Amino acid sequence: MYKQTLSKLALAVILAAGTYTAPVALLDGKAYAQEQQEQKTRRVPTLRGKVYEQLARAQALADEDKVSEAIAVLDEVKSKDHSMNSYELAMMYNFYGFIHYNAEQYDKAIQAFEDVVKQQPIPEAFEMSTLFSLAQLHMMQGNYDKTLAFLERWEKLNQGDIPAKNYLLKAQAMYQNKDYTRALGFINEAIALVEKEDKVPEENWFILQRAIYYELKQPEKVKDVLAKLIKHYNDGKYWVQLGGMYGELGQEKKQLAILESAYQQGYITSGSDVFNLAQLYYYHQVPVKGARLMEQAMKEGVLERNLRNLKFLASCWSLAKENDKAVPVMIAAAEMSEDGELDAQLGQMYLNMEKYDQAIAASQKALEKGQLRNPGLSHLVLGMAYFNKKRFNDALNELAKAEKFDAAKRMAQQWSKYVETEKVSHERLQAELSS
Template sequence: MKSLLKFVAYRTRSPSKWRTAKGRNDMRDQLRNHMKERFSWIVSTLSSLTVFAMVTAMGAIGSLATIEPTAQGWSFSVMGEVQAQRRSRSDRDKEEERRERRIPVVNLATADKLGEVQEVIDTENNPQAGLELLQRMIERGTRRYNGNELANIYKMMAYAYFILDDIPNTIRYNEKILEHREDIRIGLESTTMFTLAQLYYSEEQYDKALRMIEDWLLIADDPGPNPYYFVATIYYQQQEFDRAIEYVELAIDMATERGLLPIKKSWWGMLRFLYFEKENYAKVIEILEIMVKEYPERSSWVQLAGMYGQEGYENKQLYAMESANVLGFFDRESDYLQYQGVLMNASVPIRAAWYLKEGFDNETVEESYRSLNALGQSYQMALEDDAAIAQFEEATEFAEDGRIFKRLAQLYLGKERFERCSDRADEALEMGGVDRIWDLKILKGMCEFNLGNLSKAKEIFVEARRDARTGRAASAEKSTRDWIRYIDSEQNRLRQLAAADAS
């Protein structure tokens, strides 16, 4: 079946504009709009004909309310045979070569009755009353109608049920049309099959939808690429991603060959998703690179940057984010924060600070622990300590642990603001949640030492040495030991000086 469908796909080269719904609601709305628009033509057509003209046209109404595929999508017409006669002789011959059928004629009484039903359904906007009239026609006995008449009665019933949003009965009566496929035109059979495939899909009956669309592809004239994309969506719903990829790519190849460009964004989007699920990230990047050219939108640029970063292409990630920013696509806080991270990884922290500050200024980025901490880190890496302190101090209002206070203590120590250093170290110890607690205590001890509080500093270093020993941090333990020795020597020196002064 697979190879045969591919042959059908390429057996013709003329373009087609069939529309395939992307979701269940869109699919139903599309069918409903086309059906209502085209069926409304029935009343006006019948009312414009005299009795004599209708009798004369009897040979032309043998396919009452047939549904024919057109370049625009659907054609629902009470004068299906008349429309069929407008086609070229070669088209009719081609159809006869595909399947020879003797189509029974719809008699005038049945045509009149269906015209009345159509007026009730559309003009009076009463599909329920129309169904009652159709049901009475059936109750009079199906033997009084030929297969073509029954098929058109069922088609009218399916249409009424569809307006009532009764999908199960819509499916039921479309299926009954196909019970008389030898008595109806190939066009009605074809469009009924295609409609059923979409209805099955909308009801999540994916196996039935797949069988029906595959059968339809075998009889359809020039189906174009859209139905093959529809097949791909069915395989996607069935989690058969390899087959879905095959049919999306088939649809894209057909559309490209026929010049139906640009390829629909949704097609590239599905192909990108499928390859992502298959963890074929090289293909995902290839597709995103196409999308940013054909559909330059924020999501494509940001996703491309993310994929570059995931695959280790840091420079390309930076260029992608830069492009997104220049094109004005940064409209979310996450965009600025991601860009800040990329610039930090590229060792240009001052630019990271500038662009994140821009996000604050245009109110895209809100003040939070994460955003303020990120801005502070950018300034700190750029050696802009005063600016970093200002941001970290603002971030303390949102802090839930002591990490930001430890960072401030480090900065204050570097700025020789030892009292602030000691205070922030105390707050970090009180808040908790700090890794390597001995490092924080060493920091606190250094601040106290520089404040001249040698005894207090020694006590803190003793605690830090104990914590470092417990944590098996040999280098930290050695550092605390050195500090303790230094403080001991310094205290001895000070005592000696004091004794000398006293004598």
């Protein structure tokens, strides 16, 4: 961007054959008219024919990529600088800058263009375009304070309003310099000037504004800029980012609404974004949508069928009370897991489904694998499952083990009393039936 703009603003020197007295650093008709006006207010010496011919020769060599030869011609001109006027010297240094710039010798180009503006008097438009080019070159080289300094010199010469692009360049420089407060003032001014004319600022202007607000830890403002980016430059990444900002602001319902809308428009494509949306469905008590989203993403290969994703999918179906769908997913996840946590959860699910044999098998496997957060709970499940199969002694043994763990102790004691009572009743009944 800088290179293209620099060429337009400062390096496209028009040398009209046979016109030696007119200003030559012309950018376009408007700039030409401005310089003609300057002739009335700023006395500028003329460019003599013999100097012009040498500069034109250097230009021709440069156009043929004969850089060293072009520099040699300029060096020959420079050897006679004592006899040259300010305009001629400025044009000579301008050509040095032009050649060094095209050769990507930016430090030399900067020095040459700085020598241009040291020559006085020169046409004001020529000086202004060179100052702006210097600001851009210093920006490219990371000299952000100098970028600001040359822009301010340009603004002192400017007769009209300061254009938005100046504020933009200042904002870019201050952002790179980590002076975010000043950068914010400049980018806000740039955007306001464009919007005042009922025009839409360029996309990268909003992106810079968003970045500055983010660095200044102003999430509300970041959200507002993202809303503008969606309005003017409808891109999926802005929908996702806006959803993220609503999440950061604690506005989860709006976050879900934005991301769901993004999904419907086909903007939720990455695995991480799909998983994030599924989590939002889960936490907003819409687990079926989360489960279906996860299943579709795994079917399409957007999400892997790994332990994390299978665990979450099983949780979604379980929360939706779709145990028949949750169980096979949980089994697949448990097979991938080295600890017994998922097997313990399976045991609880089977118990709730009144599948006592499966509950016993899953809970035993959980205890065998170990590394359980609450082993007492698996013993408790075993006790309940054995009780429902009328294996009272086995139930009491497991409940006794459960009592050794604080998290399960109270419930295990209550169940032990209940099992004891039921055991006595069952044995009495059996005795009566057999007599």
